[in-house]
Amino acid sequence: MSKSYGVIVVGGGHAGAEAAAASARMGVSTLLITTSIHHIALMPCNPAIGGPGKGHVVREIDALGGLMGRIADLSAIHIKKVNTGKGPAVQTLRVQTDRECYSHLVREELEAMDHLDIYQGEVGEILFHSGQIDGVRTISGSTFHSHRIVIAAGTFLNGVIKVGELSYPAGRQGEFPSVQLAGTLREMGLSLLRLNTCTPPxxxxxxxxxxxxxxxxxxxxxxxxxxxxxxxxxxxxxxxxxxxxxxxxxxxxxxxxxxxxxxxxxxxxxxxxxxxxxxxxxxxxxxxxxxxxxxxxxxxxxxxxxxxxxxxxxxxxxxxxxxxxxxxxxxxxxxxxxxxEYDIISPTILTHTLECRTIPGLYFAGQINGTSGYEEAAGQGIIAGINAALALRGEPPFLLKREESYIAVMIDDLVTRGVSEPYRLRTGKVEHRLVVRHGNADVRLTAKGYAVGTVDSKQYQDTVIKRETIQQEIDRLSHTLVSPSPQLNLLLQKAGGEPIRNPEFLARLLSRPRVTYRDLANFDLNRPYLTPNIIEEVETEITYAGYIERQRRAIQSMSRLENKRFPPDFDFSSVKGLSSEAKDRLSEVHPRTLGQASRVRGVTPADMAVLSVLIETHNRQKKADP
Ligand SMILES: Cc1cc2nc3c(=O)[nH]c(=O)nc-3n(C[C@H](O)[C@H](O)[C@H](O)COP(=O)(O)OP(=O)(O)OC[C@H]3O[C@@H](n4cnc5c(N)ncnc54)[C@H](O)[C@@H]3O)c2cc1C
Missing domain, CATH: 2.40.30.260 (Elongation Factor Tu (Ef-tu); domain 3)
Incomplete structure (x- = not known):
């Protein structure tokens, strides 16, 4: 048996399912190989999706046309808004799902997709000839060819279950570990690290x-x-x-x-x-x-x-x-x-596309990169799937910036800082939380998904209309005056504020603490009908306008560092003036920009000063002698 595909995805967990779906949606012939088709998108731990940080990722996956948000909704048995006592930046949803239903619906959707084949088998070998990825071979001998492979094997590489004094090989409870694949990755020169995690009764x-x-x-x-x-x-x-x-x-x-x-x-x-x-x-x-x-x-x-x-x-x-x-x-x-206990690769060998720097065409996504959690896995899966498909089409990579997405923060943390314990995405890891809210994930990302082909035109058009509607409503509220009245002043005083004596713009009233859009309904008779999602965005943009503006300015000043790029083959080990630790770490991570270099572990302000001068000199020389 020997067949060829544009992209092959190994592992049908949350990372593999999103990777395969993204690649197929982009029209690339895709094969998903997984050890058991009954366990596609299985939840071996918590039967829940979302929560602080994770819920933001689910919204971003959805904004990019992924599976997780839609399937979580369809299989939900309990849903809550979390962090409601805190600001809008960290509020999100958490869904308790029907575990079996979730897995079943993902499988059903994958099976119905064009350009996607599913194959039950265990990949034991990655075919690699003359420095190029050429496909995979299963342990039962079937061969599938492709120059783009996404490995999403979760906790299965050399997995060992441990319960007290008892210990035995397993990928998860009741499933075999992936031993041959771990051996193949080692033979290809990748060093594997060991992590562990556990699940409750x-x-x-x-x-x-x-x-x-x-x-x-x-x-x-x-x-x-x-x-x-x-x-x-x-x-x-x-x-x-x-x-x-x-x-x-x-x-x-x-x-x-x-x-x-x-x-x-x-x-x-x-x-x-x-x-x-x-x-x-x-x-x-x-x-x-x-x-x-x-x-x-x-x-x-x-x-x-x-x-x-x-x-x-x-x-x-x-x-x-x-x-x-x-x-x-x-x-x-x-x-x-x-x-x-299981093997992972060190994520510092990856670029931001999740492709291995030393083995072009080989991508990694999910728990195998040292993360923990369905959402983290799915978020990496969609990025790896998109990039594998784009690389096949010879198109530029799909890269998100830290200031525009939680998924980007996670990937940047992984490839820049590496892991020493399972990595989880939390709101505290994201610098510009007010700008990357769960409510505006579509406004931030859907156009990008549409541009690469993971989002259909209906979802894209709806987002365009949503963005315009939000802006129109903010403009309307900013230009609509309301006159003082006893009822309005009673409302303002109940909210702990001062009454007004002169006409005031609705947006200024809405920006007051504890005054909501709904509260102002009786004084705003010409308001259009808006969905709760749009109202939430209008309220947040108006109430937190000052803070949002401050974060946008901080992003602009940070982007000066992010725009200073090192040449692709820059040799950090030969830079005079860098500490030995910085030389080692920078050579391992190979940052693309000065901003990324500043986040590498062990890089000090003194190292940054050296790198900054160096990059300026390089750029001046390049300008003088292009
Ligand atoms: C015991 C345990 C405890 C956990 N605890 C937590 C926790 O506390 N908090 C939390 O957020 N998350 C926890 N998780 C993690 C959560 O389950 C994962 O983070 C998430 O499922 C990872 O998704 P993934 O797609 O990377 O891998 P997985 O969901 O593990 O999927 C990997 C897939 O790859 C397939 N596969 C493996 N090797 C091969 C091969 N050679 N060929 C073909 N297919 C292959 C497997 O069959 C499987 O379908 C736990 C998981 C386990 C097993």
Whole structure:
């Protein structure tokens, strides 16, 4: 068996699904090879999508024509706006999905796509001749040819499951690891690093006593991730909240020596992202009370995900931990927790297109690059898929800037700073949060997706209309005067502000704290009908205009550094005046611009001064002698 494709994607997780869908949508013949077609877009951990930072990524994937936002909406059983007590920059959505339904809908959509074939098999070998990628061979001997390959193998490379003293090879619970592929990557000269993570136990809902637990209902306002959907209300599914007890912490303390994950970590820095419960108990001994969220796995399942009890402790200890928690005294564990250790590539070998610098045509996306999370994986997948397809067509790469996207921040962090623990995207990692809100992801990115062919013309036209409508409404409010009246002044005083004595522009009233667009309806009789998404954007743009303007100015001044580019073959190791550490790190990462160089670990202000002078001199010489 031997067939040729424009792009081959290895691995049908969240990264692989988005990569394959993007490439196929761009009209490139694409093959998705994955070890089990029943596990396409499987959620091996939390049955949820979104949350701070991650929800922004979902909106960006949707704005670029990807799958995740739409499928999350269709499989949602509980949806909430999060961070509502904070500013609009960090507000986003979090959806509890029906795990099986999500996976099923992604598979259905991929199967229905033009230009996309799916093949069940395990890739063991990457074909590589005369310095060029030539395809893949499965362990059962089938060969598929392509000069562009995206590897999205998740936690499968040399995966080993660890539960207490027990340890065995696995890619995930119940699945084989990818051993041959890891060997092939090593033979190609790539060095692999080792990371680990763990997942909590799943409990039988019928054995949980929720009577004394706090609960989180789905929001009553219609909501959705996708810009092409209308919001809907989910009802029926509830998240219950309980807490660990001093007894839980005692059980864990007595068994700390039996935690394989803690043993791996003991010499290294603490895990900040998704730490295990034993790690939390070990590092914060004074805290006896850790929150546990009981999240439903789906409408047709009794399984409940015990968010917060991430552990790699032995199963017998897991039972004791679970039963020491209020409401779980009689709980039955359906699937025990486990830890997994796996190989990743070092993302500093990648360019911003996610292509390997030393092996053109080979792209990497998802957890294999050191990230953790479905959204992070999917965000990389769509970028790798687009770039593999563009490279095949001989077109310029698709690059997003840090100031225009969360996905860009993640990729820049990965390729510039590398990873020492699973990388998670959080709002705190993004410098210009007010400019890259979840509500304006379409305005920021949809035209770019349309230009490369991942977004259809309907979605693009809708975004153009949305952008114009927002601007028209801001202009209208900025030019519409409203006269003082007792009702209006009562409203302003209730909001904690001063009454007005002279006519005032509606936009100025809206920019006051605690005055909303809806509040002003009775004093603004000519307002057009607008959707809740547009109203949210108008309110934010007006209320935070000063802050947004300040961020835009900061972006402009930063872009001076981002526009100073090093020549492509610049030899950092020979630069006089740089520290040895800076020489090593810069040679490893090979930054494109002075801005990126400033974010490389170990590069000091003194190193930056040297590089800055050097780049100026280079540019002057280039101008004089083009
Ligand atoms: C135990 C565990 C704990 C986790 N804990 C968390 C957590 O706490 N927080 C969090 O956000 N995320 C967590 N996750 C991670 C989350 O599941 C992943 O980040 C996300 O699924 C990664 O997506 P991906 O597409 O990169 O890889 P995956 O979803 O792992 O998909 C990889 C795909 O590649 C296929 N594959 C592998 N090798 C080959 C091959 N050689 N040939 C063909 N196909 C291949 C596999 O079958 C699989 O379909 C956890 C995952 C696991 C397994």
């Amino acid at each position: 799943r409990l039988d809902r019928a054995t949980i006593d929720t009577s004394a637990m706090d609960l989180q209902q789905s929001d009553t306002e219609p909501l959705c991730f996708s810009f092409v959907h209308s919001g809907r209300v989910c009802s029926g599914s509830v998240i219950y909240i309980t807490r660990t007890t001093p007894q839980t912490c005692d059980i864990i303390r007595k068994n700390l020596h039996r935690s394989p994950l803690l043993q791996c970590l003991s010499d290294s820095s603490p895990v900040r992202e998704c730490p295990s419960l034993e790690d939390k108990v070990h590092r914060f001994p004074q805290r006896e009370n850790h929150l546990v969220f009981l999240e439903p796995e789906g409408s047709h399942s009794r399984e409940v995900y015990a968010q917060g009890i991430f552990t790699s402790l032995p199963e017998e200890v897991q039972w004791k931990i679970v039963r020491s928690i209020p409401g779980l005294e009689r709980a039955h564990i359906v699937r025990p927790a486990y830890g997994i």
